[in-house]
Amino acid sequence: MDDHTLAAVLAEEAGELLLDIRSEGGAVGDRKSNTLLLDRLREARPEDIVLSEESPDDPSRIERSRVWIIDPLDGTREYGEPPRVDWAVHVALAVDGRAVVGAVALPAAGLVLHTGQPPALLAPQSGPIRVAVSRSRLSENVAHLMAELSATPVPMGSAGAKAMAVVRGTADVYAHSGGQYEWDSCAPVAVAAAAGLHVSRLDGTPLRYNRPDPYLPDLLICRPELRDTVLAAIRSRM
Incomplete structure (x- = not known):
């Protein structure tokens, strides 16, 4: 196997x-x-x-x-x-x-x-950009991103569910700031990347795993055609 x-x-x-x-x-x-x-x-x-x-x-x-x-x-x-x-x-x-x-x-x-059978990336949808967000809390960075993109929120629970919403085409972007660890994002990032999505830190730098400190506080998963737009919106606050 x-x-x-x-x-x-x-x-x-x-x-x-x-x-x-x-x-x-x-x-x-x-x-x-x-x-x-x-x-x-x-x-x-x-x-x-x-x-x-x-x-x-x-x-x-x-x-x-x-x-x-x-x-x-x-x-x-x-x-x-x-x-x-x-x-x-x-x-x-x-x-x-x-x-x-x-x-x-x-x-x-x-x-x-x-990653053995990555999901096929669906065609882009017309209309507002859909951002998977927490159903209970919204960080200032994500709130800023939503405003910059005039985005529609798609509330849901776990990090894996949010990331897979982008993979499955029910959201366009999942951005997180405010604290995660490597186990929160490693599997979702592998699946998202295999499906052809953009994956990175919020500043656009690569995600690295198995570091001495597993704290990995921020994450971006988005459709590839939205990468530059989303990163520009994030950088406008940094």
Whole structure:
């Protein structure tokens, strides 16, 4: 089984587990999904190391070329509010700091999007630019971007759900500022890039993974034809 297929299979398996135990709540879901993913990766890729939101960090990972970066349950609050579907499982592999393999499961929607079979990029839509935004909070940078673009908000929960909204064509842009970690974006970025979308930091610089500090506070995923327009709007505030 190649790395792309493995990521997709594990994301799907963790998603099925989470659906089965959803009534037990987010804390239990985080823990059990994490255990499943760690066990499966240990079996399938014993030479690799894992960076997980739900496990202590192993500093030796920074010396490795291949590091799996996982978020066993992205969107714990949404998961705890059935029947919401805007939560996800992230399974990614960073190679030499690049997000090259990824799978994002949207279990409640019955979907797994992954780099082994990247989704086809849909044709641009007419009308206002649609920006995937948090349903509960809007950072000043994103609010500025929305105003500059005269954009329409598409509110939803987890980072994975927002990123996959752009991949699936229900949004055009996902911009985040205000704090994330590598496990929040690695798998979504791999899938988005494989689908032909633009991915970067908010200043346009490349996203790098498996750094000593996994804090990676900002992110931009957008349709390729909007890249220059979006980056110009962001830079007008910087």
